[in-house]
Amino acid sequence: MTFLNDEFNIVIIGGGFFGCSLAIHLKKKNERILVVEMEDDILLRASYANQARVHNGYHYPRSILTALRSRVNFPRFAEDYADCIFKDFDQYYAIGRKFSKVSANQFRTFMERIGAEITPAPKRIRDLINPGLIEEIFSVKEYAFDAVKLREKLKRELQQAGVDLLLNTQVSRVEGLPDRKIILYCKDFSGNLNTDVITATRVYNCTYSHINQVLADSRLPVIPLKHEVTEMALLELPEELQDIGITVMCGPFFSFMPFPPLAVHTLSHVRYTPHHFWFDKQGDYLDPYRFFERLPRKSNAMYMLKDAQRFIPALGKARHLDSIWEVKTILPQSEVDDSRPILLKKNHGLPGLTCIMGGKIDNIYDVFEELEGEFR
Amino acid sequence: MTTSDCFVSVVAPLKNDEKIVTDFMEEVVEILKTNFSNYELIMVDDGSDDKTVSLVEEKLKIFECIRLVRLSRHFGEEVAISAGLDSAIGDFIVVMMPNNDPPFAIPEMVSLCRNGTAGIVTGVRGHREKEPFWSRIGADLFYWYTKRVLDMNLPKNSTQFRVLSRQAVNAITQVRDQYRYIRLISNFIGYSQIEYTYEPINRSGKKQRRGFWQSINMAADIVIANSAHPLRVVSVLGLIAGLLNLLYITYVVLIFLFKAQVAEGWTTTNFQSALMFFFIFVILTVLSEYVGRILNEARRRPLYYIFDEKNSSVMLADAERRNVVEE
Numbered sequence: 001m002t003f004l005n006d007e008f009n010i011v012i013i014g015g016g017f018f019g020c021s022l023a024i025h026l027k028k029k030n031e032r033i034l035v036v037e038m039e040d041d042i043l044l045r046a047s048y049a050n051q052a053r054v055h056n057g058y059h060y061p062r063s064i065l066t067a068l069r070s071r072v073n074f075p076r077f078a079e080d081y082a083d084c085i086f087k088d089f090d091q092y093y094a095i096g097r098k099f100s101k102v103s104a105n106q107f108r109t110f111m112e113r114i115g116a117e118i119t120p121a122p123k124r125i126r127d128l129i130n131p132g133l134i135e136e137i138f139s140v141k142e143y144a145f146d147a148v149k150l151r152e153k154l155k156r157e158l159q160q161a162g163v164d165l166l167l168n169t170q171v172s173r174v175e176g177l178p179d180r181k182i183i184l185y186c187k188d189f190s191g192n193l194n195t196d197v198i199t200a201t202r203v204y205n206c207t208y209s210h211i212n213q214v215l216a217d218s219r220l221p222v223i224p225l226k227h228e229v230t231e232m233a234l235l236e237l238p239e240e241l242q243d244i245g246i247t248v249m250c251g252p253f254f255s256f257m258p259f260p261p262l263a264v265h266t267l268s269h270v271r272y273t274p275h276h277f278w279f280d281k282q283g284d285y286l287d288p289y290r291f292f293e294r295l296p297r298k299s300n301a302m303y304m305l306k307d308a309q310r311f312i313p314a315l316g317k318a319r320h321l322d323s324i325w326e327v328k329t330i331l332p333q334s335e336v337d338d339s340r341p342i343l344l345k346k347n348h349g350l351p352g353l354t355c356i357m358g359g360k361i362d363n364i365y366d367v368f369e370e371l372e373g374e375f376r
Numbered sequence: 377m378t379t380s381d382c383f384v385s386v387v388a389p390l391k392n393d394e395k396i397v398t399d400f401m402e403e404v405v406e407i408l409k410t411n412f413s414n415y416e417l418i419m420v421d422d423g424s425d426d427k428t429v430s431l432v433e434e435k436l437k438i439f440e441c442i443r444l445v446r447l448s449r450h451f452g453e454e455v456a457i458s459a460g461l462d463s464a465i466g467d468f469i470v471v472m473m474p475n476n477d478p479p480f481a482i483p484e485m486v487s488l489c490r491n492g493t494a495g496i497v498t499g500v501r502g503h504r505e506k507e508p509f510w511s512r513i514g515a516d517l518f519y520w521y522t523k524r525v526l527d528m529n530l531p532k533n534s535t536q537f538r539v540l541s542r543q544a545v546n547a548i549t550q551v552r553d554q555y556r557y558i559r560l561i562s563n564f565i566g567y568s569q570i571e572y573t574y575e576p577i578n579r580s581g582k583k584q585r586r587g588f589w590q591s592i593n594m595a596a597d598i599v600i601a602n603s604a605h606p607l608r609v610v611s612v613l614g615l616i617a618g619l620l621n622l623l624y625i626t627y628v629v630l631i632f633l634f635k636a637q638v639a640e641g642w643t644t645t646n647f648q649s650a651l652m653f654f655f656i657f658v659i660l661t662v663l664s665e666y667v668g669r670i671l672n673e674a675r676r677r678p679l680y681y682i683f684d685e686k687n688s689s690v691m692l693a694d695a696e697r698r699n700v701v702e703e
Contacts, residue, residue, distance in 0.1 A: 098462045099682050132550050133462075252463070252685050271443075271687055302414065306383060306465040310546075 008032045008164075011184055011200040013171045013214060014207035015042035018356060020154040021364050022204060022371075027161040034198065035163060036186065038170040038210075042158075043151040045289075046208050047361070049326035051232065051266055052144040052259055054078065054085065055360055057116045058093050061102045061250055067114050073362035077145075084149040086260040092121050092246045094129060094137040094311070099251045104136030107249065117141045128240060133311050134248065144245070145361065146260035169196065174203060174218045176350045205348075205355040209288045209327040216285040220349030225357075227288045228328045229275040233267040233301035234259065238317040241265075246312065254308045256315070264321060267308065272300035279332070288327045299323050330359065344370050383414040384486055385466030388474050389456035390419055394427040396579040398435065400474040404482070405439045411483040416441045420460045423450030433686065442688045448681040454556045455680050457536065461545050461558075463685075469540045471558065476576040477537040485539045485572050495544040495567030498559070499537030502575045511591065518595050526603045531571050534559050543567065552679060557598050564602075600665055610662045617655040624648055 009030045012019045015037030023035050039045065053059070056074040057067035078085055095104040102110075111118040121137040129137055158165055168189040175183045182203050186196040205214055212222045235256065245257025245265075254269040276295060278286075301320040309315040331343055343357040344367065356367055386404055390397060401417065408415040419432050421444065432444045445459055457471055468486050472479075477499065489497045507515075515533075522528045540548065540562065547565040548558070563569070586594070599606065 098459075098678075099685070132546075251682075271685075274689070277689060302383075303416075303465065306467075310465065 006034075007181075007199040008034045009200065010034070010202045010204065011036060011171075011182075011198060012204045012206055013184075014205065014210065015039070015165065015167070016045060016206060016208060017043055017047040017150065017154070017361055018208075018358060018364060018367065019204070019206035020158060022206060022356070022367065023163045024154070024157050024161050025368055027163055033163045034166060034200075035158070036166045036169050036171050036184075036198075038168065038189065040168050041151065042154060042165070042167075043147060046326055046328065047150070048147040048261070049232070049324045050147075050328075050361075051255065051257065051268055052086075052147060052261075053257065053360075054143045054145055055362060056140070056142045057114050058111065058118075058140050058142060059247070059249075061107050061110045064110075064114065067110070067116075069366070070362065071114055071116060073365050076365060077362045078143060081145065081150065081153065084146050084153055086144040086146050086258060089144070089243045089245055089258050090125075091140050091142040091257065092125055092137050092244060093118075093140050094134045094246055094248045096248055096251055096253055096311075097131075097133055097135040100135070100253075101250045104138075107136075108138065111138075111140075125244070128312055128314055129246075130311055130313060137246070142245075144258050144260055148261040166196075171214055172217055174214060174220075174350065174353060180351050182350060182352055200352075202352045202354070203350075205353065206357075208357055209329040211329070211343075211355055211357055212280045212285055213287055215349065215355070218349075220353075222280055222282050222285055223343065223345065223348075223355065224332055225280045226277060226330050226332050227280070228277045228330070229292055229295055230268075230273050230326055230328045231275060231297075231300055232273065232324045232326075233299070233304055234262065234321045234323060235265045235267050236319040236321055237265050238314055240314050241312075241318070248311055253311075254304060256308070265318075266324070267301070267304050267318075269300070269304040269307065271307070272303045274328075275300070288329070292325075292327045297323075297325060329357065331357075342366050342370070381413050382468060382486070382490060383416075383466040384408065384412045384468050384470060384482070385415070385464035386417045386470045386472065386482070387457060387460030387464055388417070388419055388472055389422050389453050389460065390424055390428050390432070390474060391422045391450065391453070391456075392424045392426045392428060393474055393580075394424075394431055396474055397428055397431050400479070400579065401432070401435050401439065401442065403479045405442070407479045407482055408441075412486075414466075416443060416464070416466060418443045418445060418460045418464055420456040421446045422453065422456035423447055436686055436688045440688045444684075444686045446683040446685070448683040451680045453536070454558055457558050458549070458556060459680050459682070461540075462549055464545065467542050469542070469545050471536055471538050471540070473536050475579045476535065478574065478577050481537070481572070481574050482539075485537075488570055488572060489539040489541060492570055493568055494570040495541045496562050496569045497539040497572050498531050498562070498569055499535045500531055500571045500573045501533040501535055502573055510588070511586075514591060514595075522599070526599065526605050528560065528602060529563055530560060531563075531569065534571070535576065537572075537574070537576075538562065541567070553601060553673065556679075557601070560598060560602055596665075600669060604666075606662050607666055610659050613655055614659050617652060621648075621652065 010026055010033045012023050012035045015035045019035055020042055023033050027033050054074060054077055055070040057070040060066040095102065095107050108118055117140060119139045121139045125137060170187045170189065171184050172187045173185040177183055182200050184198045184200065186198060188196065205211055207214065209227060212225060216222055247255035252271045254267060256265050256267040259266040301323055305315060305318060305320065331341065342363050343355065345355045347353065348355045358367060404417055421429050429446065436442055436444060445463060447456060447459060461469060468489055470482055485497045519530060519532050522530045544562065544565060544567050548561055551561050
């Protein structure tokens with residue numbers, strides 16, 4: 001399929017969850033929409049390689065705004081993507097006794113205030129934890145999503161809506177035209193390196209880690225972002241931990257929960273999941289994915305497990321199967337206040353070019369809200 | 377030497393150690409790297425107000441597997457070590473003082489702990505000759521008292537330098553006494569101990585010795601926090617004083633009954649009350665010590681507060697980064 005010299009109302013760069021959902025959302029009011037993805041399928045990078053957590057506020061006991069926002073988005077997401085939600089496990093939040101930034105009491109009070117369900121965990125679960133290191137453990141309502149089912153669903157919806165999809169293609173550069181339209185130069189990865197040229201009225205840059213790649217190559221202002229190389233360990237767990245997920249808050253702790261696409265558990269650790277980091281600065285930009293491919297990968301899974309089994313001794317019986325590595329991109333300011341704001345820059349360097357980035361999957365509704373009124 | 381496959385954590389408390397911290401970290405990391413396949417070095421900053429923290433942060437960018445835990449203020453060496461033990465994840469945990477303990481001894485001590493059945497290997501100072509007379513006598517007295525009277529088997533001349541098995545650390549971290557003396561707690565939890573004799577170093581070259589009052593205070597803290605023996609001595613004293621009083625009262629009554637004329641009795645009265653007051657004050661002193669201790673334990677405050685935790689994040693050096701930049 002080629003769209004050489006074709007013209008679209010909207011081109012969305014990046015076929016992740018945000019890019020695809022936005023395409024479907026915008027298709028209701030727009031004629032021709034194209035999604036350009038560099039991989040050979042959609043939702044292959046950060047949309048897949050994450051903890052698969054559908055947030056319901058519990059994760060942000062120190063930021064009432066973020067927590068409330070999650071509470072609002074949670075039921076909506078659970079309903080809209082009901083067939084992609086994995087509910088067959090019990091989720092627990094434990095509060096560390098030492099090194100934690102919140103106490104069990106503060107945590108419970110906070111969750112009650114924002115109206116999030118929280119009850120003390122049953123004895124079976126209490127017996128699993130080391131009370132010397134965990135002050136309290138609560139039973140909560142939180143789900144996981146299945147990124148593979150999400151991929152299939154979005155693919156179906158893209159097709160039904162009539163959104164065009166261009167895979168194995170990278171937008172290398174964008175340029176403004178005198179008539180306020182935008183011209184996109186594309187690289188084709190599927191063998192022959194021919195260059196496509198596409199024109200669009202509006203362009204949405206939803207490429208997450210790659211957001212600055214288009215900007216830097218087009219000589220547009222680079223957004224200050226922080227990139228981290230992250231590792232999630234994939235675990236085979238002993239029977240008593242099979243159908244549960246436990247997140248230990250709120251400090252240098254860890255979290256394990258089911259990863260539905262592979263039917264295993266993921267373990268991530270605040271201290272050991274991030275391996276390297278770097279910042280994007282004006283004039284000092286490098287392609288995060290290409291950089292990431294060349295970095296050495298020395299697994300920290302053993303460290304994660306050594307620490308985690310002090311809290312939950314049964315994790316000593318866990319088997320490390322493999323690790324999922326990915327680049328995680330965050331706005332530097334979110335490091336300070338623990339909130340996960342979305343990045344949304346309209347007319348960034350070019351009229352009609354919008355850059356969008358969110359930290360977690362249900363931020364999609366915040367994006368829709370922010371873009372409300374743009375098309376009328 | 378082949379690297380051994382066990383995971384070793386090293387915990388080192390820091391307090392205004394800007395002069396030695398860099399050398400110490402370099403030396404320890406070198407030793408760990410060549411001897412163990414997995415390790416971590418946990419530096420616990422106990423409220424330093426010099427450049428210690430920024431020097432450690434520098435090293436976090438260069439060396440892997442270093443962690444910096446910062447306490448919110450100065451809590452004392454023993455509490456800082458506890459904070460380190462609380463977050464160490466290794467199979468064997470080495471506790472050491474950056475200024476005095478030689479890193480080259482780590483592999484030997486770890487293998488002692490590993491090969492033996494001992495849960496704890498305790499570092500013991502080779503000799504005490506350089507110390508003043510009063511300090512040696514005082515120490516002898518203290519060790520005699522703790523061993524014979526209090527039945528605490530405190531290894532003589534033991535230092536902070538020690539290796540603890542995971543089992544031992546798990547037991548130690550359950551003890552949340554406010555007055556902590558890790559040397560004693562490691563003894564309290566049981567498990568067999570081996571002594572390891574070594575010659576302490578003095579990295580900073582500064583003269584450092586515990587003062588007279590500091591030694592007295594520490595001895596008092598250790599004894600009172602770990603034993604009710606002084607209270608028992610006081611009880612006995614009180615009992616004797618009571619008995620003496622009883623005898624005296626009998627004497628007074630007998631005199632009153634059988635002597636026609638009772639003398640003024642000024643001397644005896646004064647002597648008696650003075651003696652009784654002496655006992656009462658001694659008793660009150662010791663009681664107040666214990667009441668104070670009960671108060672502290674009853675408050676159940678957290679042992680320490682963490683200000684910050686930072687970990688090694690070895691950013692690829694700029695040169696390396698440039699190499700990767702495409703085209």
